[in-house]
Amino acid sequence: MTEHTADVVVLGGGSGGYAAALRAAELGKSVILIEKDKLGGTCLHRGCIPTKALLHAAEVADHVRTAASVGVTATLSGIDPAGVTAYRDGIVAKKHKGLQGLIAARGIEVVAGEGRLTAGRAVAVGDDLYRGTDVILATGSYSRTLPGLQIGGRVLTSEGALALDVIPEHVIILGGGVIGVEFASVWRSFGAEVTIVEALDHLVPNEDIAVSKALERAFRKRGIAARLGARFAAVTQTDAGVAVSLEDGTSLDADYLLVAVGRGPASTGLGFEEAGVTLDRGFVTVDERLRTTADHVWAVGDIVPGLQLAHRGFAQGIFVAEQLAGLSPVAVPESTIPRVTYSSPEVASVGLTEAQAREVHGEAVVAYEYNLAGNGKSEIIGTAGIVKVVRQQDGPILGVHLVGDRVGELITEGQLAVGWEAHPDDLAPFIHAHPTQSEALGEAFLALAGKPLHAL
Ligand code: NAI
Numbered sequence: 001m002t003e004h005t006a007d008v009v010v011l012g013g014g015s016g017g018y019a020a021a022l023r024a025a026e027l028g029k030s031v032i033l034i035e036k037d038k039l040g041g042t043c044l045h046r047g048c049i050p051t052k053a054l055l056h057a058a059e060v061a062d063h064v065r066t067a068a069s070v071g072v073t074a075t076l077s078g079i080d081p082a083g084v085t086a087y088r089d090g091i092v093a094k095k096h097k098g099l100q101g102l103i104a105a106r107g108i109e110v111v112a113g114e115g116r117l118t119a120g121r122a123v124a125v126g127d128d129l130y131r132g133t134d135v136i137l138a139t140g141s142y143s144r145t146l147p148g149l150q151i152g153g154r155v156l157t158s159e160g161a162l163a164l165d166v167i168p169e170h171v172i173i174l175g176g177g178v179i180g181v182e183f184a185s186v187w188r189s190f191g192a193e194v195t196i197v198e199a200l201d202h203l204v205p206n207e208d209i210a211v212s213k214a215l216e217r218a219f220r221k222r223g224i225a226a227r228l229g230a231r232f233a234a235v236t237q238t239d240a241g242v243a244v245s246l247e248d249g250t251s252l253d254a255d256y257l258l259v260a261v262g263r264g265p266a267s268t269g270l271g272f273e274e275a276g277v278t279l280d281r282g283f284v285t286v287d288e289r290l291r292t293t294a295d296h297v298w299a300v301g302d303i304v305p306g307l308q309l310a311h312r313g314f315a316q317g318i319f320v321a322e323q324l325a326g327l328s329p330v331a332v333p334e335s336t337i338p339r340v341t342y343s344s345p346e347v348a349s350v351g352l353t354e355a356q357a358r359e360v361h362g363e364a365v366v367a368y369e370y371n372l373a374g375n376g377k378s379e380i381i382g383t384a385g386i387v388k389v390v391r392q393q394d395g396p397i398l399g400v401h402l403v404g405d406r407v408g409e410l411i412t413e414g415q416l417a418v419g420w421e422a423h424p425d426d427l428a429p430f431i432h433a434h435p436t437q438s439e440a441l442g443e444a445f446l447a448l449a450g451k452p453l454h455a456l
Contacts, residue, residue, distance in 0.1 A: 001129045003122075006032040008324060009132030011115045011123050011270075014041020016301025016313030017138030018103065023321035025106035032130050033108050034115040034123055040099050042140055042302075043310040046159050049095060051182055053088040054162075055342050058189030062344065069382065079190045081165050117271040121296045124271075134296045134324050137277070137284060138317065139270060141263040141302035146174075146232060154237045155257045158183065168192050168255040172244050174232050175260035176203040178341045181215065183258055185343035188224050195225040195252055197232060197244070204341060207401065208353035210369060214386050214403040218345050227252075265303040280305070288331050290320050298324075306334050336419040340408040345385050348411035351399035351418035357390050364393040370444045372404045374454050376435035381405060389414075389424075389444040396421035397448075400441070410438055417445075424448035 008024045010017045013035030021033045038045055057079075067074040103110060113125040122131040143157035151157055156164070158179050167190045173180045176198030184194045196203065196219075202212035203219065203226060219226060231247040235257055245251040265282040276294035278285040284292055284299040292299050298320045301313035315332045322329040341347040357365045372378040372385040385404025391397045400414025417427060428449035432442035447455050 001124070001127055003129045003131060004032065005131050006030040006109070007133050008032070008136060008321070009121070009123050009130045009134075010034065010136045010138060011117065012041065012138035012140055012301070013039040013110070014138060014140045014301060014313065015043045015310040016140070016317045017041070017136065018099065019314040019317030020136045020138060020300055020321045021108050021317075022102065022106055023318045024324060025108050027321060027325035027327075029321070029325060031106075031108045032111060032132070033103065034111045034113065034125055034130065036112070036114040038096060039103060039110065040096050043313075044095055044099070045092060046162060048310050049092055050088050050162055051158070051186075052342055053091045054084065054186045055182060055344070057084045057087060058186045059344060061189045066382070079167055081167055085165065115270070117275040117277065117294075117297070119275045119294075121294075132296075134298065136317070136320055137272070137292065137297065137299040137303060138301045138313070139266045139303055141308055142266050143259070144262045144264040145259050146261060149174075149232070149235065149259060151259065154242045154255065155235060155259060157259055161256075161258050164256070170241075170254040171195075171256045171258060172197060172242065172252050172254040173258045173260060174244075175262070176200075176205070176226060176228070177260060177262065178204065179260035180258070181219070181341055181343045181347075183260065184219070184224050185222075188222055189344065193223075193225075193254075195227060195254070197227045197230050197246065197252070199229070199231045201229045203228070204347055207339075207347060207349055208388060208390075208399070209355065210386060210388050211347055211349065211401045211403050214384075215343070215345065215347055218384060218403070222344075263302065263308055267303050289323060290316055290331075307337055307339065309337065309339065312337050333419075336415055338411045338415045340411060342408060345383055345404045346402075346406065346408045348402045348408045348414075349400065350411055350415045351397070352390060353399055353401065354388070354390050357392070357398045361392050361395075361398075364395075365398070366391050366393050366448065368444050368448050370440050370447065370455055372437070372440055374443070375437060375440040377437045378404055378440065380435070387440045387444045389441075389448060391424060391448055396423055397427075397445075402441075404437065406437060410441060413438060413441055 007029040008031045010021045010033045021031045025031045064076040115123040121135045170193040173196045176196045233245045233247045242257045278293040283305040284303045300316035302308040338350045354367045367390045370387045383405035388401040390399040397417045424445045427445040432439040
């Protein structure tokens, strides 16, 4: 074996891994980054970026379809799947090129191949061994399925759904979480009949109940069917379609079944446990500094239990790199990471739901809900939705929850409020530009401070 050494060896070039590599290099470390596929990982190639491009194409289709409501004459004559794919791929290619340039400019050595952790802070790739003073594991996640539910043919994961070159006429989506509702939104906008099957009682069940209900209302209005509290039993497929049976004895037919029941950690067969890294149900066990149980081996991103989000991966990668460079960064707090689901309407949240706040503070919780019907800009762009702010009684804001088109862009204000433990009284004096959707947040803060303007 040929041995190579560096200060930092990063296994996995997705959001967490490449952020760690970039920051470590910026701080003067020599870095080797090992990637078996393409730099950028799931988010850039199979997740965030291509799906948000799809959602944008879907939004354009909806705008054309509803143009007459604002006096613009337009006809939606169809969706060109190849054109949508070309647009989407163009965005991904541009971002990929930019990332490769950045990695090269920082002097990071990229090794193409599948790495396997070995004892002694090293990663083997074929006949080469890359030994680091420190090793960062960032191998990401994969689409999970259910026991006995075989992916293939007309049964797809999100990767397969992205690769489809047709628009299904009818699609069933198993799982009403983030991936499920985003694809439901896209396909509905493209003209498909969509049925979501969700085992729990609500769509996006991790969100505040008011948010789930608002999204369910909006989806009903869009003609997206949801079978809530329904559990999958079996699927059969033919050349023409799928038949999905549910545990309640009913069955559904469609062209395709999308399985979106969560993502599992990509940690199998990579030598982790043999090298002394403890796993818990496949996730890498870390302490609050993201140290694994193997000396000088760290982990970031989706293999670390918690929110599986690219921006969390970035933050964790930067955090570990800064520690390795001898800085004293603050640990990445899970509680102030914003969550955005880019369906139409969007869902955005940060901090505690009302139910979670009540688990912590009992009755000493106040929640205020402002309906976007009272917000001029939301009326203008034709979106319905809510702003819900949860605070501790006479205390700080604990959670902010939004539903409505474009609200993903508003969550940063909620994040600052929650992160800085602001009281509504602190925020009430800050005026919001009129007419913006952000005014809805301002109204909620004013109301919680006891001085509602347009609200009762
Ligand atoms: P998820 O955990 O968000 O949702 C999975 C859903 O499937 C849950 O609601 C669950 O109750 C349901 N489910 C599980 N077993 C079922 C069964 N047998 N029958 C019916 N329903 C069942 O996972 P998802 O949507 O696959 O996303 C994976 C990860 O990717 C998430 O952690 C998410 O945060 C991340 N992601 C984030 C995006 C964003 O930030 N916009 C976009 C896409 C993915």
